[in-house]
Amino acid sequence: MYDGLKGFRDFYPGEQSARREVTDAIEDAASRYGFREIATPALERTEMYVDKSGEEIVEELYAFEDKGGRGVSMTPELTPTVARMVVAKGQELSKPIKWMSTRPFWRYEQVQQGRFREFYQTNIDVFGSSAPEADAEVLAVAADALTALGLTGDDFEFRVSHRDILGGLVRSLADDTEAVDTAAAIRAVDKRAKVDDGEYFGLLSDAGLDRATAREFDDLITGVETVDDLDAVAEAGDESVEAAVENLRNVLAAADDFGAGEFCEVSLTTARGLDYYTGVVFECFDSTGEVSRSVFGGGRYDDLIESFGGQPTPAVGVAPGHATLKLLCQRAGVWPDEELTTDYYVLSVGDTRSEAAALARDLRALGDDVVVEGDVSDRSFGAQLGYADSINAETVVVVGERDLENGEYTVKDMASGDETTVPVEEFPPEDGLPTYEDYD
Amino acid sequence: MYDGLKGFRDFYPGEQSARREVTDAIEDAASRYGFREIATPALERTEMYVDKSGEEIVEELYAFEDKGGRGVSMTPELTPTVARMVVAKGQELSKPIKWMSTRPFWRYEQVQQGRFREFYQTNIDVFGSSAPEADAEVLAVAADALTALGLTGDDFEFRVSHRDILGGLVRSLADDTEAVDTAAAIRAVDKRAKVDDGEYFGLLSDAGLDRATAREFDDLITGVETVDDLDAVAEAGDESVEAAVENLRNVLAAADDFGAGEFCEVSLTTARGLDYYTGVVFECFDSTGEVSRSVFGGGRYDDLIESFGGQPTPAVGVAPGHATLKLLCQRAGVWPDEELTTDYYVLSVGDTRSEAAALARDLRALGDDVVVEGDVSDRSFGAQLGYADSINAETVVVVGERDLENGEYTVKDMASGDETTVPVEEFPPEDGLPTYEDYD
Structure with a gap:
């Protein structure tokens, strides 16, 4: 270490x-x-600082000789x-x-x-x-x-x-x-x-x-x-x-x-x-x-x-x-919160990777600033939900096999734990970043 | 030099x-x-690279000894x-x-x-x-x-x-x-x-x-x-x-x-x-x-x-x-143009610094990405216009003494050279970034 x-x-x-x-x-x-x-540049010739501030400046510089024999300083x-x-x-x-x-x-x-x-x-x-x-x-x-x-x-x-x-x-x-x-x-x-x-x-x-x-x-x-x-x-x-x-x-x-x-x-x-x-x-x-x-x-x-x-x-x-x-x-009291923000976690359960990935791409296309994560670790429902919580996901969209058969996603609000199903063709909508509230 | x-x-x-x-x-x-x-950090202990890649890596590192005698590398x-x-x-x-x-x-x-x-x-x-x-x-x-x-x-x-x-x-x-x-x-x-x-x-x-x-x-x-x-x-x-x-x-x-x-x-x-x-x-x-x-x-x-x-x-x-x-x-052919962009140059003529500065502030408040310059060199109309051109200003707003007496600014499109006067109370409008076209 x-x-x-x-x-x-x-x-x-x-x-x-x-x-x-x-x-x-x-x-x-x-x-x-x-x-x-x-x-x-991160490096300049040391003489530039010595000429300007005197030889004693070198004491507080990260100064050294490069492989070409030049006196350089960070x-x-x-x-x-x-x-x-x-x-x-x-x-x-x-x-x-x-x-x-x-x-x-x-x-x-x-x-x-x-x-x-x-x-x-x-x-x-x-x-x-x-x-x-x-x-x-x-x-x-x-x-x-x-x-x-x-x-x-x-x-x-x-x-x-x-x-x-x-x-x-x-x-x-x-x-x-x-x-x-x-x-x-x-x-x-x-x-x-x-x-x-x-x-x-x-x-x-x-x-x-x-x-x-x-x-x-x-x-x-x-x-x-x-x-x-x-x-x-x-x-x-x-x-x-x-x-x-x-x-x-x-x-x-x-x-x-x-x-x-x-x-x-x-x-x-x-x-x-x-x-x-x-x-x-x-x-x-x-x-x-x-x-x-x-x-x-x-x-x-x-x-x-x-x-x-x-x-x-x-x-x-x-x-x-x-x-x-x-x-x-x-x-x-105005230093920004030191925490991650995540708009969506797309949770794939069962054999739905292709559909979940397509949905994640659609959500990412909603804006330059939107943050959308999905499973890259082949993990269980519970492990994915725990990870989604750890990255402060606001909304989790569950893409499950049975839901898909019904033509639905499950949209879950991570703050309250409330969830609802939404027809696949209505999600995401044309405009804005959809949340649970939009379908409640 | x-x-x-x-x-x-x-x-x-x-x-x-x-x-x-x-x-x-x-x-x-x-x-x-x-x-x-x-x-x-820009510096790490040199041993980290030597352990990983062998002693010969030092030849291509900016490696040196810091004032505390540590072997460090950029x-x-x-x-x-x-x-x-x-x-x-x-x-x-x-x-x-x-x-x-x-x-x-x-x-x-x-x-x-x-x-x-x-x-x-x-x-x-x-x-x-x-x-x-x-x-x-x-x-x-x-x-x-x-x-x-x-x-x-x-x-x-x-x-x-x-x-x-x-x-x-x-x-x-x-x-x-x-x-x-x-x-x-x-x-x-x-x-x-x-x-x-x-x-x-x-x-x-x-x-x-x-x-x-x-x-x-x-x-x-x-x-x-x-x-x-x-x-x-x-x-x-x-x-x-x-x-x-x-x-x-x-x-x-x-x-x-x-x-x-x-x-x-x-x-x-x-x-x-x-x-x-x-x-x-x-x-x-x-x-x-x-x-x-x-x-x-x-x-x-x-x-x-x-x-x-x-x-x-x-x-x-x-x-x-x-x-x-x-x-x-x-x-x-997709490398971005290597040039400056400027939305507005607010050109102050005569004793109008205060009004021009207030307008520049209003324009800056229109968005995080808006770029608004004004005179900081006490220069003539012509010199200011030349500078506005050099920074590729899209629109120049002239704040002149006589215009102000009439309650107007002059809005000039720098691409065409066309200009028109706009009532002070209508500029800038509530929404969007106004250009000459909006008043033509």
């Missing part, structure tokens, strides 16, 4: 049917906005791959490019609740538009996906921030602009909720902010709870901060028009950890706080395509992670 | 929409028979993983277990037409039934999937064989039963169409058959073109051959009942390469021969679960590979 690997999961049918329902809801939401599915995220694909087609692609895909990614890291070594995400990205409408559309798609799952404004919120407000404020407030490391300061903000005050201010100090400036910076960003509060921030910062505040306001106004405004709140303590973000960033949180971690996040990364050798191409995206989303859905 | 890896493919939206359509057709066919989706096929999963749940799972999944697999091998290092398959398996109906259901699902794609009995055929007929014949004919290697002989049959006569008979000789016996064996298996021809084979073999012939007849009779008979023909020169097959095996071929390789195959592997440490559990499955299936579909 073999074991699966730690942090890698086997999804059996019940759980998988719920996962599929959730994946479909997210993809359908994106598809309705014209995001087009792409499919991407993809830890989608963004570098889509950047590569955008660069490869260059001007061929009409803009905006709107792509989505759902697939697993891999990171060698500590396994904990909602975090695995193999994890699934749906990536949704817009390339080629710097307009606030692109940011807003990404927020709107994410909101539509969550509401399609049954979540409401009481369940989740998007905390929206702007990297250039944070970076610009740091530079505006610092005595020595040269000595300050804005990227490090932004990473400190990203850690703010996860570490204690001492560590947080220590990180800001490491980034080049003295104690008083760090306190002033923190007061400014924590003082913002509404769009109106942004005035004070704009006044405290330089022109870049003013422009970023204006951009953030425009994105939120567009999000209002796009129907996502009710889910958005301004939160400058939101920063996102990855260095490649450039403008608006946001994270989705459980409004009740019961799921304490960020559910997922997204934002603008306007410089990445150019850094990959392409034409300057602004970009913005979001990537719902399915494991944390499951935690939120479970908390809110 | 980075390159993708050789043998790994990027699928852009046009091609991916065709692939998705084909994948959905296969999965829908299996789902209608009650095959339930599972999801499985999964080259699904069967060992599902065997592991069946064993892990043991008696918990009600039988028959009917599973399916679509995903990529990886092998380090020579890249050629229809063969890649990352390749996609839909695996469809039944565990826990040794009855011929299980084999027949697998054939029926495969046939339904192919006909759902638009293929007909003129396009493809299932060449059905039986490993125990081949193995039993070899043992029956050989002078020295001990000296004969039936697995090697079956592998020789599998190679028959790919090598010349000399090499083929050489392989049979290596398997322990002298020249005359090998010739007799080959005459017997090539002499079978119909079910009736199996009589001669049953007579030439021992009891195991007789039983296997009986089993093959029963599977074909059940396939007839299940609607797949018209696609099946007996072909004892079909063997399947993998050692774990035990009973009925089959391969799907292009009937015209234009695609010369096997499109995909399947068969029985009754011993695998037990060899993985589980209870004896018969199994039968099929695994359509998407790359060769594409070759067949293209040859038959």
Whole structure:
């Protein structure tokens, strides 16, 4: 007997049917906005990640040398791959490019609740538009996906921030602009909720902010709870901060028009950890706080395509992670039932295989989504009925020798156990999926 | 600029929409028979493959050591993983277990037409039934999937064989039963169409058959073109051959009942390469021969679960590979168009973003499959119209300031260029997806 690997999961049918329902809801939401599915490789050259994130990234990659001596890695995220694909087609692609895909990614890291070594995400990205409408559309798609799952404004919120407000404020407030490391300061903000005050201010100090400036910076960003509060921030910062505040306001106004405004709140303590973000960033949180971690996040990364050798191409995206989303859905009581559904079990008794099979085919022709099972194990009436129950068959149609002689099937409702006979020529009818009730 | 890896493919939206359509057709066919989706890891312990196939398998695996020192491999096929999963749940799972999944697999091998290092398959398996109906259901699902794609009995055929007929014949004919290697002989049959006569008979000789016996064996298996021809084979073999012939007849009779008979023909020169097959095996071929390789195959592997440490559990499955299936579909002219489809582009001119966004939301609410794009790039009328054309929008709805003052939208048919105005309160109507024709 073999074991699966730690942090890698086997999804059996019940759980998988719920996962599929959730994946479909997210993809359908994106598809309705014209995001087009792409499919991407599981392996890329390791150098692509090292160039982007530094040599230390290799520690958390499934990196190895292939039989041809190439340094390769199992993809830890989608963004570098889509950047590569955008660069490869260059001007061929009409803009905006709107792509989505759902697939697993891999990171060698500590396994904990909602975090695995193999994890699934749906990536949704817009390339080629710097307009606030692109940011807003990404927020709107994410909101539509969550509401399609049954979540409401009481369940989740998007905390929206702007990297250039944070970076610009740091530079505006610092005595020595040269000595300050804005990227490090932004990473400190990203850690703010996860570490204690001492560590947080220590990180800001490491980034080049003295104690008083760090306190002033923190007061400014924590003082913002509404769009109106942004005035004070704009006044405290330089022109870049003013422009970023204006951009953030425009994105939120567009999000209002796009129907996502009710889910958005301004939160400058939101920063996102990855260095490649450039403008608006946001994270989705459980409004009740019961799921304490960020559910997922997204934002603008306007410089990445150019850094990959392409034409300057602004970009913005979001990537719902399915494991944390499951935690939120479970908390809110909207995670789909993890069980099988079966419309019909056609139960063959005696020498009726040919007739039962023909009936099963007729029932399958009733729709793309209909599920019809029949005996493939040469089993008794009782064993077949037990199996039909185990797969949650709604209706069992018994095709028996004696019934057939009378030109009848027996239609049985599995919930109540009630049954009735139905003339062969009336079953199935022309339209709809017939149940016991139709013949009662 | 980075390159993708050789043998790994990027699928852009046009091609991916065709692939998705084909994948959905296969999965829908299996789902209608009650095959339930599972999801499985991309990595497994390398020893699982070495134990099953020998140390030499490592040469074609993406095998490496993970950060925890485990020998791991990117999964080259699904069967060992599902065997592991069946064993892990043991008696918990009600039988028959009917599973399916679509995903990529990886092998380090020579890249050629229809063969890649990352390749996609839909695996469809039944565990826990040794009855011929299980084999027949697998054939029926495969046939339904192919006909759902638009293929007909003129396009493809299932060449059905039986490993125990081949193995039993070899043992029956050989002078020295001990000296004969039936697995090697079956592998020789599998190679028959790919090598010349000399090499083929050489392989049979290596398997322990002298020249005359090998010739007799080959005459017997090539002499079978119909079910009736199996009589001669049953007579030439021992009891195991007789039983296997009986089993093959029963599977074909059940396939007839299940609607797949018209696609099946007996072909004892079909063997399947993998050692774990035990009973009925089959391969799907292009009937015209234009695609010369096997499109995909399947068969029985009754011993695998037990060899993985589980209870004896018969199994039968099929695994359509998407790359060769594409070759067949293209040859038959049924590969879906590789292009984007868009129902509506809502074109906002002037200060109408809010109204245009509300309309786009109303249109998106018309159905799960509807695709509605709008401007996210703050572009001119002309640029928007050009983009709408590039995404093959069927209908453009212009939301202009002046039109709105008159309480109207302009509805434009992109194929003809015809347009008309429609009162705002009549668009969209309660039912259906409105087009220009509805208002002409």
